[in-house]
Amino acid sequence: MGALTRLKHIKTKEYKVLYQRIFFTLMMIVIYIIGSHITLPGIKVRTRVPHSFLDIALSNVGGDIGTINLFSLGLGPWLTTMMIMALLTYRNIEKEKLETQLERHFKERFFTLLLAIIQGYFVLSPNQSKFQGVHIGFLLLIIVTGAMVLVWLADQNTVYGIAGPTPIVLVGMIKSIFQHQQLQHIGVVTVAIGIALMLIVLVLLVWIERIEYRINYQDVMNVTTSQKDTYISWKLNPAGSIAMMCSFSLFFIVGMLAHVIGRWLTGDASYQPVFLELNHSVGVLMFLVMLIMLNFMLSKVLLNPKRKAKEFQKSGHYIDGIYPGKATRVYLNRKSNQMSAIGAAVLGLIMSLPLQTAIVVNDMTQELSVLIQFVILIYMTINITETVRTYLYFDQYQSFLDSYSKE
Template sequence: MNVNAPKKSAVSEIRSRILFVLFAIFVFRMGAHIPLPGVDLVKLGQFFTENKGGFLSFLNMFSGGALSRMSVFSLGIGPYISASIAINLLSYVLPTLEELRKQGGQGRHKLTKYTRVLALIVALIQSVPVARQLLSNGFVLNPSALFFVTTSISLATGTMFMLWLGEQITERGIGNGISVLIFAGITSRFPDVFSNLFDMFSRGQLQILSLIVILAAIFMITAFVVLMEKGQRQIKVTHPSRSPSGSSANVLPLKINMAGVMPPIFANIMVFTPLGIAGFFTTPAESNLLNIATRLLQPGQLLYSIVVVAAISFFSFVFTSMTFNPDEFSENLKKGGAMIPGIRPGKATSRYIDEVMSRLALFGILYLSFVVLLPELFVSTLKIPFYFGGTSLLIVVVVVMDFMSQLNAHLIPDKYHEMVSKGKGSKKQSLQLFR
């Protein structure tokens, strides 16, 4: 009876965690359909239909269609991401935040509080131009100062609720809560995408060869992302030991893409944000320069590709340096008496690890740029309607891989208990044979 008890508790815990994730996703999707009070949804829907592509479509994808419905979740978790990056960068510049970063768990808890406060401030700031744009474009049923206030508060509250919901998923569910919400928002658009593709095929607007190419490209990009995300460079590290050989060796695994999926996200935001901000102050009909910039920075254009690759390169190095600090790792090795074979401890070790990370970051940049720009190549050169953006596919695959790895981590104690139980059973059988 005692042997089976831990196994049942482990299975029930995993089941409850998965059910909580599904419930949280359901709450998120319900919130994405709650519109702001006083918005004319008919006019807003026509506007999004006429202005497909560009900055609004990019934000609408990450909000799971909440922006096109102008729901309370329209801002998404963008303000939190911006605040998180700002706090992380400032923790390397400001001495006070740097001290908190080095304090461990307690310091990170305080940094998290600062991030929440900054996210609220950013959400309030971003909600102001959204409310003003709704008023100026006639998307409001009864324009008044009260609408301006209620819209700003509603949007900021929606963002903070999503942040709280993501934290609950991280604590009580499986996977990173913020990533799970982004995943839910992106995948909610997939049924419409598949429906559009097969409707085009049934009406004869899409040839069978083009459909096969699209499905094959999705499969190949997914397999390529999985391969690259699992790729590692292992650095051998020797530790002092009392074993007869005098030392033991471990490895330091460094991922090819240590920056994760954030560089493509911020690269697209950096491309589209200036145009979005400019749109709040002038209309395309009044500014030929804005028209030209909008056309040149559309996905599939050469300038768009150049700017996106440059932005991915910049953010990849930034996020890689934030993820792993060679100086701190070298200092920890030196304190523990460990070393990399053939490399002197101290600054030489730090330089060596930094060089390896720089080379890996270069491969990561090429990998991310390829995945992000390949779908645009299909659209611009082959004239194939590839509705699956490279950034969205990348996020979906990485989140699923992270979910599976954390699920396996929760199953490890159960598997270990099962192995111990089998070991005890085989031991009893051996004793019975000897008897």
């Protein structure tokens, strides 16, 4: 009976921690929703429905340029900074180990602030005629401050909530979807094609999430264990929805540069780079290339074969036919390259289905852009579900350890 009572106590504490995390995340979402409805002083609320890929790209990182508000920049500057820092860290892991947590935090915030200033000016500059006497510098200060507050909220949610920045991105996407007034005039044929595409893409995304590659090794600490019980488990797509968010963030930066360069060359302040639209083959190709490359690089960072090889050498584990140390590192690096390349290529092919359809059927560009957001929305929800399961798993063991540490 004592063991049963202890098990019930552990289970109760396990769910209590999860409820606390969910509550914190919900509070963060409430703050985000309130902030996204606070328009900047001197700017009238714009009624233009987001239509370009840049609008969609920004909404997929929690931003919104349909209405200039406190959180219009979303998490784009932060996600871009995190992506660049992760890739730089992977190239020089030894140097990264010498940095303190304070130094890494300062570097991250500095580059996030720099990108926020650049993106904020880009968002505000085309609307200077609508400021009604308010200086652009003051508005830039507000919008950049809002972006940094949002970054802080996402950072806190990583520690005390669920899924870090993902809930903010999800709410931003839902808001963007409901802003599409054109959805009210979708025909039956368009709905049928869209639903069919969405189901196909979702099934494929769930399929790629479930696939994993296993590398068997010998556990010298337990000679009675067979190879079937000891293996490295690598998901085909370890980057999950992170690669998508980073791709949209990077694409927004590329589009921003294209806008600036186009305005400078043509002298037209209203210049729109047509090649960056969803129904243009160049824009789709650029996005897919970015998605595949970022997915490959982020997967490599997350798999981290160098660290795994060092862990093997320290513990004495080995792979049959492979010497410990350098040979193991080379072998795992080759396998991780193969897995990352296959996963990135498959994800690119899956996401190309709705994008290529938008090129072929020009009249469905608006509708398909919304359906793409629906797909990404559900895909991120799947990742959040996996995160909740992970919390439950680790919280269960933490409660178990806590109960014995008190004895």
